Amino acid sequence: MxxxxxxxxxxxxxxxxxxxxxxxxxxxxxxxxxxxxxxxxxxxxxxxxxxxxxxxxxxxxxxxxxxxxxxxxxxxxxxxxxxxxxxxxxxxxxxxxxxxxxxxxxxxxxxxxxxxxxxxxxxxxxxxxxxxxxxxxxxxxxxxxxxxxxxxxxxxxxxxxxxxxxxxxxxxGVEQFHNMYTHEWPQVTTNKKVGVMWPNDSDGNAIRAALGPLLTKSGYTIVDPGAYTDGTNDFSAQIARFKAENCEIFNTFPIPPDFATFWRQAAQQGYRPKICQVAKTGLFPSQVEALGPIGIDIAGGAYWAPTxxxxxxxxxxxxxxxxxxxxxxxxxxxxxxxxxxxxxxxxxxxxxxxxxxxxxxxxxxxxxxxxxxxxxxxxxxxxxxxxxxxxTPILGGQWIKSTDSRYQVEFVLVENSSDPNVPVAAKLREYGA
The missing domain is CATH 3.40.50.2300 (Response regulator)
Structure with missing residues (x-):
């Protein structure tokens, strides 16, 4: 007892x-x-x-x-x-x-x-x-x-x-993220230019040091405006850089409120990448639902699913x-x-x-x-x-409109390179397509 x-x-x-x-x-x-x-x-x-x-x-x-x-x-x-x-x-x-x-x-x-x-x-x-x-x-x-x-x-x-x-x-870890991204991103045709927002914290610094070089070796061009402080409320400079560089892939590891702020500002300022890949946020239905329509088609990682x-x-x-x-x-x-x-x-x-x-x-x-x-x-x-x-594994997935009337969105797996025992349910589709 x-x-x-x-x-x-x-x-x-x-x-x-x-x-x-x-x-x-x-x-x-x-x-x-x-x-x-x-x-x-x-x-x-x-x-x-x-x-x-x-x-x-x-x-x-x-x-x-x-x-x-x-x-x-x-x-x-x-x-x-x-x-x-x-x-x-x-x-x-x-x-x-x-x-x-x-x-x-x-x-x-x-x-x-x-x-x-x-x-x-x-x-x-x-x-x-x-x-x-x-x-x-x-x-x-x-x-x-x-x-x-x-x-x-x-x-x-x-x-x-x-x-x-x-x-x-x-x-x-970084190896699992690298495996996921390099198996998931090719499912959408892009120019392989990745705009990144990696913060000045434990997650962001570890990712910058290890993931950036791995992606570069895999043929991706990293556009990094530099580490930002958690709690930043104006991302206009980063958005302008991503637009100028034509970054068709966007990747970030922010605390959830920071991504919500950035993504709303990106929509207002006309930045819409073909792939929006997030980590540390966009993990749960409540986070995506709070974004409204701009939350649909965001790609994320799955460290567990009922499947x-x-x-x-x-x-x-x-x-x-x-x-x-x-x-x-x-x-x-x-x-x-x-x-x-x-x-x-x-x-x-x-x-x-x-x-x-x-x-x-x-x-x-x-x-x-x-x-x-x-x-x-x-x-x-x-x-x-x-x-x-x-x-442990992390698999690739994407948020889509839910086929279950009880829910607004649902997460479907699109990539399983870290654990092939877990079934894939869909193919990654272009953001906003």
Whole structure:
């Protein structure tokens, strides 16, 4: 069962019963021993464990947190029974703010004394939480930050193969983006000139350093007006440059509000590329619906979809049933469902595989060699690109008008170079065609 902060503690139970074991804890011992033993040392050894979960529920990246409540409910129902421990999940809102992320992480570490931390969605949330855990010696698993932005963005050097002792990550990286773009973009005839808006943050700097050169080697011309500051509200200079250079492909990795501002200004100022390729935004229906008609035909990446042929090892739920269940609960499927539930698959597998999950160093070591099935596929640490990271697929897709009367838009997969097991549903079409 789940243990909440308002429930009785083990000390309360012992005080109330006056025994070294509760009846519930005694029952398996009775079955094994044929009755109450005479040893006065018999006691309940079942551990109470705490897992912290930090994600953006409000603020600029709030759309990533939309399915949190649904995923947390699934995890809370399954994790105690699956692990054999009384597991309490403490979820906190990072407010999409790095300072707030660090604060709630430290509160969970020092105040709540969590045994394991999970965190997801953008460097603004994930990196400060990971740093706090590394400093405190608390095992942490994270996702949904390009792995280079997580690994190098926190100070690791390119030569480091095991930069962190307590923090582990699974996510797509620059190689997966490169594969996606070079398989997706040729589906539309263009002049191969790419106007890019890569911000001055962990994501933008990692992408500029690694993706730009790869695309250049693949025959694309990169037109980069330079790094911009998150929260910029006038993109006229960038738009003018893209128009002057006739950039028929546009690519960006912004926080969601910045893209909305840019894309509306681009429409007003007459910039309409043949391909509009976005990342970090344009991931969820709510983001695209907010753009209105100019949101149709935007291309994006998919790190999970209900058509992924994988399931959760913790809950046994398939990707299809995960998406269907969320829609039956009242909202259109959201690709954050997959990796968020995968975090708890990893957590459960790590707790079960560790002799003493209260031993933080031992738990961290277990994660470093873990092999676990999740809705986004099989995660195997120790296979590269380094000891702390599992590189996962990202597939290409596009937003179209929904064929389902319940919804305004839908996301269809157009490219699967990173994972051919996932079916493609359509071909990329020119923006606004």
């Amino acid at each position: 789940d243990v909440s902060s308002t429930g009785p503690t083990r000390r309360d139970v012992l005080r109330a019963t006056g025994l070294g074991i509760s009846l519930a804890a005694a029952s398996p011992l009775l079955a094994a021993c044929g009755g109450l033993g005479s040893s006065p040392k018999t006691e309940n050894t079942k551990k109470n464990l705490k897992i912290g979960f930090v994600s953006p529920r409000t603020g600029a990246a709030a759309s990533f947190g939309e399915p949190d409540a649904y995923v947390l409910d699934l995890a809370k129902k399954a994790i105690s029974g699956a692990t054999g421990y009384d597991v309490q999940i403490l979820d906190r809102d990072s407010q999409s703010n790095p300072q707030r992320s660090a604060q709630v992480a430290n509160d969970l570490i020092n105040g709540d004394q969590v045994d394991l931390m999970l965190t997801t969605s953008t460097p603004e949330t994930v990196n400060p939480v990971s740093d706090a855990c590394e400093a405190a010696g608390v095992p942490c698993v994270s996702t949904v930050v390009p792995w280079e932005a997580w690994y190098f963005g926190r100070g690791a050097k390119p030569t480091d193969q095991n930069a962190y002792k307590f923090t582990y990550h699974f996510c797509f 992924y042929p994988y399931k959760s090892s913790l809950t046994g739920i398939s990707s299809k049933d995960l998406g269907d269940g969320y829609q039956q609960a009242g909202k259109q499927w959201n690709q954050q469902l997959g990796p968020s539930l995968a975090l708890f698959d990893v957590a459960a597998a790590a707790l079960k595989a560790t002799g003493d999950p209260k031993d933080k160093a031992g738990l961290a070591k277990t994660i470093g060699s873990l092999d676990v099935e999740t809705p986004i596929g099989r995660l195997q640490w120790g296979k590269g690109p380094n000891a702390n990271v599992v590189a």
